[in-house]
Amino acid sequence: MYTLTxxxxxxxxxxxxxxxxQLNAQQSDFEIIQDFRTGYSELLNKVENAVSTEDLTEIRExxxxxxxxxxxxxxxxxGAIYPDTFDGLLQGLESSFNxxxxxxxxxxxxxxxxxxxxxEMDLFRNRISDMNQEMVTxxxxxxxxxxxxxxxxxxxxxxxxxxxxxxxxxxxxxxxLVERYQNMDSSARSEISDASERLQDNPIEILKTILAExxxxxxxxxxxxxxxxxxxxxxxxxFSGVWDRIGTRLAETFEPEGxxxxxxxxxxxxxxxxxxxxxxxxxxxxxxxxxxxxxxxPFSSSTEFNTALNSYVDSSYETSLESNREEDYQKFxxxxxxxxxxxxxxxxxLLTAGNVxxxxxxxxxxxxxxxxxxxxxxxxxxxxxxLIVSIAVIVGLVVLLVTKKS
Amino acid sequence: xxxxxxLYMVFSLAILLSVSACGSSLILENVDYSQPIESVLxxxxxxxxxxxxxxVKFSISPILVEENLTxxxxxxxxxxxxxxxxxTASGFNNVYVFTPGESTLELVEKVFITENGLSQPAFNQRxxxxxxxxxxxxxxxNLNY
Numbered sequence: 001m002y003t004l005t006x007x008x009x010x011x012x013x014x015x016x017x018x019x020x021x022q023l024n025a026q027q028s029d030f031e032i033i034q035d036f037r038t039g040y041s042e043l044l045n046k047v048e049n050a051v052s053t054e055d056l057t058e059i060r061e062x063x064x065x066x067x068x069x070x071x072x073x074x075x076x077x078x079g080a081i082y083p084d085t086f087d088g089l090l091q092g093l094e095s096s097f098n099x100x101x102x103x104x105x106x107x108x109x110x111x112x113x114x115x116x117x118x119x120e121m122d123l124f125r126n127r128i129s130d131m132n133q134e135m136v137t138x139x140x141x142x143x144x145x146x147x148x149x150x151x152x153x154x155x156x157x158x159x160x161x162x163x164x165x166x167x168x169x170x171x172x173x174x175x176x177l178v179e180r181y182q183n184m185d186s187s188a189r190s191e192i193s194d195a196s197e198r199l200q201d202n203p204i205e206i207l208k209t210i211l212a213e214x215x216x217x218x219x220x221x222x223x224x225x226x227x228x229x230x231x232x233x234x235x236x237x238x239f240s241g242v243w244d245r246i247g248t249r250l251a252e253t254f255e256p257e258g259x260x261x262x263x264x265x266x267x268x269x270x271x272x273x274x275x276x277x278x279x280x281x282x283x284x285x286x287x288x289x290x291x292x293x294x295x296x297x298p299f300s301s302s303t304e305f306n307t308a309l310n311s312y313v314d315s316s317y318e319t320s321l322e323s324n325r326e327e328d329y330q331k332f333x334x335x336x337x338x339x340x341x342x343x344x345x346x347x348x349x350l351l352t353a354g355n356v357x358x359x360x361x362x363x364x365x366x367x368x369x370x371x372x373x374x375x376x377x378x379x380x381x382x383x384x385x386x387l388i389v390s391i392a393v394i395v396g397l398v399v400l401l402v403t404k405k406s
Numbered sequence: 407x408x409x410x411x412x413l414y415m416v417f418s419l420a421i422l423l424s425v426s427a428c429g430s431s432l433i434l435e436n437v438d439y440s441q442p443i444e445s446v447l448x449x450x451x452x453x454x455x456x457x458x459x460x461x462v463k464f465s466i467s468p469i470l471v472e473e474n475l476t477x478x479x480x481x482x483x484x485x486x487x488x489x490x491x492x493x494t495a496s497g498f499n500n501v502y503v504f505t506p507g508e509s510t511l512e513l514v515e516k517v518f519i520t521e522n523g524l525s526q527p528a529f530n531q532r533x534x535x536x537x538x539x540x541x542x543x544x545x546x547x548n549l550n551y
Contacts, residue, residue: 026539026546028528029443030482079442 033080036070040089047096053108056101063093121206124173131166132213138162142222160228163217167235170210174242177203177250202254204262207243211269214239218276226288229281230347233354236274243270281356292338306361313368320376332376336369439489444529448480455481464511466493472516473498484529486536490514490551494538497523501538503551519547 043066046059067090070077074086081089138159145152218232247263255262282300289296296308316335320328343351344362351357447455449466456463466481473495481495491504491511500518504511525542538547 026528026541026544028539028541029530030446030528031541033443076442 029076029080032070032073033077036073036077037081039066039070040093043093044096047093047100050100050104051107053101053104056097056104059097063090063097120176121203124206125209127169128166128210128213131162131169134162135159135217139220139222156222156224159222160224163228163231167231170235171238173206173210174239178242178246204250204254204266207250207266208269211239211266211273215269215273215276218273218280224280224284226281226284227347227350229277229284230350230354230356232277233274233281233356234350236270236277237353237355239273240270243267285356288342289338292334292342294335294338302356306357309365310368313365313372317368317372317375320372324376324378326378329376329378332369332372336373339365339369437489438487439485440487440531441485442531444482444484444531446480446482449478453477455483457483460485462491469493469502472502473500482527482529484531484536486531486551488551492529492536492538492549494519494524494527494529496526498527499523501547501549503549515551517549520545 043059043063046055046062050056050059070086077086138155142152142155142159145155214232214236218229243266247266248259251259251262251266278300282305285305286296286299294312296305296312299305299308313335316328316331320332348362352359352362441460445457445460447457449455452465453467453470454463454465466478469481470476470478475497478495478497481493483491483493485491489506491506493502493504494500499520499522500516502513503515503517505514506512519538520540524540526540528539528541530537530539532548534550536549536551538549539545
């Protein structure tokens with residue numbers, strides 16, 4: 001410092017010059033740097049906040065213009081922003097631009113996927129809504145046509161057809177959900193989750209709506225056949241299976257803030273649906289057996305139904321073994337016919353699909369039925385008569401022989 | 407004896423001069439002190455300005471007295487390649503040229519610019535001089551020192 005002072009003093013004699021000049025547009029280097037910093041920050045913000053490729057196209061032009069504007073001041077800027085550099089900051093800007101560009105590409109792909117999802121949900125909601133309207137109309141017409149049995153029967157057939165169509169439609173929807181979400185990786189689900197707020201009705205809401213309508217349908221006062229309820233139970237079994245496979249993923253994707261609650265709500269609706277089906281199913285099933293002169297013990301579950309069937313066959317088999325009466329044989333024929341021609345032939349697939357009976361339970365009844373058939377078949381008296389006749393002939397011959405001798 | 411004593415004194419003097427000469431013989435030349443861009447500094451309530459980047463801190467009160475001002479919003483300061491500080495501000499009539507001393511800035515020159523006071527002054531570092539501009543009037547002054 002002392003050296004500098006000495007040097008300064010040695011310069012004191014140097015002429016100090018003031019050369020005023022007049023220029024129209026004087027620019028401060030400080031202002032140039034400020035403009036550069038402000039422009040750079042604005043561009044960086046724009047890049048970070050860009051939401052579309054159109055935005056990025058505009059920003060690209062602005063970056064080029066910015067670079068051209070300050071390129072001639074690169075040296076000044078380098079001195080002012082040391083240790084940063086003009087080129088370094090522009091490279092940083094370029095890097096942010098590329099990152100945002102990449103993110104926007106992903107977002108736009110995601111948006112198009114969500115758009116597809118939105119359209120599908122709209123279509124689905126509209127179709128279900130149409131079906132509901134058709135069902136309501138049919139229910140009204142069925143109620144009005146109570147005086148005309150044939151007309152009512154035709155309407156009920158139409159009603160059943162609508163239920164089948166709904167089941168097929170819902171099954172297709174569920175299959176699509178399985179296909180889409182079962183093997184989806186967590187990052188893709190996370191991206192969809194982020195965009196799911198755009199969905200008016202996300203898949204979970206749709207599923208809840210479907211289930212609520214199924215519960216209402218199962219509680220409908222329209223008198224349906226056993227096959228209808230067994231069919232509903234099969235649909236319930238399919239629905240539950242799908243939900244078990246993808247429910248957790250769907251809940252985490254579309255209800256990320258409360259997946260457990262969302263899952264529980266669907267579980268509750270599934271339980272309510274099953275209860276509504278079962279109320280009608282067990283009653284209709286008991287009535288069907290009863291109408292065919294088969295009086296089973298009361299049952300209100302699959303296990304109890306299986307127990308009641310086994311109990312009926314076992315006790316009938318015991319009775320046949322003991323008495324072997326014609327009426328026991330008729331009882332066997334009646335059960336055998338109903339079991340094979342109606343229960344197995346008409347309802348067999350639905351009963352297994354609906355978890356009412358398993359194949360092994362049906363087989364077990366078949367085996368017992370064979371035993372019962374053998375036990376109840378009337379025993380033939382021919383041999384007994386032939387024995388009596390033979391004895392009578394022998395006795396007759398003996399008497400004849402004795403008589404001749406005497 | 408006197409001769410020996412004289413010889414001893416001459417010898418001691420030679421050693422002393424040699425040692426003292428060693429202390430001031432190391433001079434680094436062509437040192438460039440220039441700031442690429444001026445510093446715009448806002449004084450605190452005690453009229454102290456602190457340039458964090460170039461690590462210099464001082465009171466501007468004596469300068470304000472010189473300019474008959476009680477306060478200003480900001481001062482502008484730049485250092486040329488020789489190491490002189492140039493200081494001015496909006497409302498100043500002069501540019502003050504300082505040289506750094508031991509914990510001091512010593513005024514080297516008070517350069518009169520205008521009677522009306524500078525309106526929007528700014529310093530630019532140029533190759534061989536400091537450029538003073540008034541962005542309001544468009545006037546430009548080249549300060550060679």
